[in-house]
Amino acid sequence: MYLMLRCTIKYASSSGFQNSEQMSCALVIGATSTLGKAVVRRLAFAGYKVAATGDCPNSIGKVAEDNKKVGGDVTAFSLDVTNPEHRKELIQKAAEKLGGLDTLVIVPPQNEIRGEIVETSEQDFDKLFADKLSIPFRLSQVALPTLAKSKNGSIIYITSCFGFQPSIDMGLYSVASNSVLSLTKAVAQSAAKKGVRVNSVVSGMVEGDGTGAVWDNASEEEAKQIKQHLETMIPLGRLGRPSDVASYVEFLASNKSRYITGENCIVGGGVSYRL
Structure with a gap:
């Protein structure tokens, strides 16, 4: 079935998973990235009704269809998340289709920017801060009134450990990631007045979260060596997986965390990023 969201396409699927969270509704922004797909699958598996978004109709449609095949209740929206009108309409249409909205999860696009921050171009600077800070903030603003109607409304940002520990090779990414840590704290203070919780998941070295830029441009042998070296530095002995973040x-998103807000929650395999 095809439904229109202005110039966008939506695919609907039927529900199959069943448990205590089956009536909860979640909107996942950036659902075609590696982390985004993992989050959609995890929430669908937990019984959530999920609205998944991406900018390519075919790619986001495939995410919905793949989850439908294993029983997930996933509806796909294709839109330009940089467009204010699209963002507003997305929240409205997603809430209408799902029957409400309890959780907004914002997964930023995968980072492809490397190098020292002093060498950053104006274009790269503006794009990365739009992806990591401006757009997530604007999405939070427009979604907050709808989330406030939920008995367990929450916003979850995804960011990186580089926000705590800058890397000279990922300088701009480090600063942009750090901005999300502050955004979480600030928005949580205001959103709490409306009964909405705000937290972030801070991923350590996870393949698919954007930190892969450290090794993506390396040769196969160099990438292998880099990963092996990183694994020796991680107490649990391996890189993180998208499923760990999800x-x-x-x-x-669950009721189990109903007294947690304003927290930047690290998934780092035991690496100490802060006390």
């Missing part, structure tokens, strides 16, 4: 998202 599981934390599920927890923060």
Whole structure:
């Protein structure tokens, strides 16, 4: 079935998973990235009704269809998330289709910017801060009135450990990631007055979260060596997986975390990023 969201396409699917969270509704922004797909799958598996978004109709449609095949209740919206009118209409249409909205999860696009911050171009600077800070903030603003109607409304940002520990090779990414840590704290203060919780999941070295820019441009052998070196530095002995991040998202969206807000929650395999 095809439904129109202005110039966008939506695909609907039927529900299959069943548990205590089955009536909860979540909107996942950036659902075609590696982390985004993992979050959609985790929430759908937990019984959520999920609205998944992406800028490519075919790609986001495939995410919905893949989850439909295993019983997930996932509806796909294709839109330009940089467009204020599209953002406003998305929240309205998603809430109408799902029957409400309890959780907004914002997964930023995968980072492809490397290098020292002093060498950053104006274009790269503006794009990365739009992806990591401006657009998530604007989405939060427009979604807050709808989330406030939920008995367990929440916003969950995804960011990186580089926000705590800058890297000279990922300088701009570090600063942009750090901005999300502050955004979480600030929005949580205001949103709490409306009964909405705001947290972030801070991923350590996870393949698919944007930190892969450290090794993406390396040769196969160099990438292997980099990953092996990183694994020796991680107490649990491996890089993080997208499913590790998605599981934390599920927890923060659930009633189990109903007294947690304003927290930047690290998924880092035991690496100490802060006390």
